[in-house]
Amino acid sequence: MYEFKIGINPTEHDRFVQGHPLCNLLQSASWAKVKDNWGSEIVGAYKDGELVASSLVLVRPLPAGFSMLYTPRGPIMDYSNKELVQFFMDNLKKLGKQKRALFAKMDPTIIYKDIQMDREEIPNPLAQEVITNLEQAGAKYQGLTMEMSATIQPRFQANIYKADFSEEQLSKSTRKMMKQAQKKGVTVRMGHVELVEDFAKMIQLTTERQQISLRDSDYFKKLLNIYPEQSFIMLAEVDLRARYDETKARHDKNQQDLANLKENQVKKRHNLEELEFSLTRELAELEENIAASGEKAVVAGALAITFGTTSEILYAGMDDRYKRYMPAYLTWYEAINECFERGCESCNMGGLEGSLNDGLIKFKSNFNPTINEFIGEFDLPVNKLLFKASEYAYKLKKGKK
Incomplete structure (x- = not known):
């Protein structure tokens, strides 16, 4: 016999979730604090005094006193x-x-199938x-939807x-990009709340470039303080x-080398003149960047949270003015x-x-991910009389987002 309880202890719930194959950050008890504009409960099923099913349940207010x-x-x-599923539902x-x-x-987080980067598919037989x-x-069941906008996650x-x-x-090309970033002077450092303002600027630049809506510094502080x-x-x-100083020194030496060339050194002159053009252009670009960003520029960032053996890179951004520096490769790596x-066994790069x-997979494929395709969403009708109307209204609202 199963026993259902409302108000499971958050520590007990987290311990259960972290030890389960379906572990996910969004099921951590603290996620309710992130989604503090919703109500929440932690509920679970026990068998012989042992927790065998648990869930963070968010409660979203709807018009006319209803909720979902x-x-x-x-x-x-x-x-x-099957018996446990029926009891829990x-x-x-x-x-x-x-x-x-x-x-x-x-x-x-039931996988429907895994897809390798060579497009080999591994179905989940269960x-x-x-x-x-x-x-x-x-x-x-809402089916095997294909667009990200069709589902909440x-x-x-x-x-x-x-x-x-x-x-x-x-891949060889990814390692090359990382080395290019290092060659251009990109360094990466790890921090916490003290880095939020600089990180938020990267996200703001990304939202403007991609014309999407992400989060602000207050939200990032909230995440970091909750976890x-x-x-x-x-x-x-x-x-x-x-x-700039390093490039200027190279430029000055190159000019000196040009001045010391003999008339018959045609090939070497050609090479040095090409280098002169490149270094002059880079100096002008660096002067422009120093005027805009100061003597030290933040060029990319990523925010991650670990939970159990899983982890999520929830947000990442880059200053597009420095895309030739390839900073995103080092940052993500x-x-x-x-x-x-x-201690994590997996790292989710996002949807x-x-x-x-799409453009997302082109960059993410550099890090040899597996594409997890989940089974998708389910709706459990509670008010059968109003469910169909509410389902239609919900889908209509999702379509407008």
């Missing part, structure tokens, strides 16, 4: 246990009635069983596994003054490596469109 429930990347349980529905919810939405068990328990994500990640395992031991910022910088140094041909 959402279990982000949850619930966490054994979905092959029945009790989730009861919770929904208490909260005047029209429905409960869920998107468990995926259909999970879908069937949830449907038989009363949940309505992306159905496709680029996920790097520790066993597939090392500098030696990266003080599990979060970090990786920031890439260039000492423009030092680079160091952030991913730090997650693995902290992708189901077509797998």
Whole structure:
């Protein structure tokens, strides 16, 4: 016999989630503090006094006193246990009635199939069983959607596994980009709240360039303070003054070499004149950058959070004026490596469109990820009379975003 409880101790819940194969940051108890504009509950099922299923449930207010429930990347349980799934769904529905919810939405981290970068597909043989068990328990399956805008969380994500990640395992071109960044003076340092303002500037530049809406410095501070031991910022910088002085010294030497050439050294003159043009252009660019950014420029950044053996690079940005410095390659490499140094077995680089041909995958593929395709979203009707109307209104609203 199972026992359902509302108000599970957050520490007990986190311990259960962190030890489960479906572990995900969005199911950590502290995620409710991130989503503090929603209500929340932690609920679970026990068998013989042992927690066997648990979920952070967010409660979003709707018009006319109604609400919707959402279990982000949850619930966490054994979905092959048909009896447990039915018991949990029945009790989730009861919770929904208490909260005047029209429905409960869920998107468990059950993989439908993995896709390698060479496009080899590895199906999950248990995926259909999970879908069937949830449907038989009363949940309505929303299907294999392809666009990121169709679901709350992306159905496709680029996920790097520790066993597939090392500098030696990266492609020759990726290693070349990292070396180019180092050659151009890019350095990377790790920090916390003290780096937020500089990091937020990178995100702002990214939002302006890509015409998307991300977050501000207050939100990043909030994340870092909620997960003080599990979060970090990786920031890439260039000492423009030092680079200018170095380039100026090379330029002066090149001019001296040109002045000392003999008339018959035609080939060498050609090479030095090409170098003269390149160094003159770089000096002008550095002068312009120093005027705009100061003597030391922040050029890229990434914010990551670890939870259990999983980690997420939630936000990353770059100053496009320095894209020739290739700072994003070093920033992402160091952030991913730090997650693995902290004991994580995987690092999620974020969502992708189901077509797998957008600009996001082009960059992320440099780090040898596996594409996880999840089974997708389910809606558990609570108020059957109003569910269909609310489902239509919800989809309409999603379509307008």
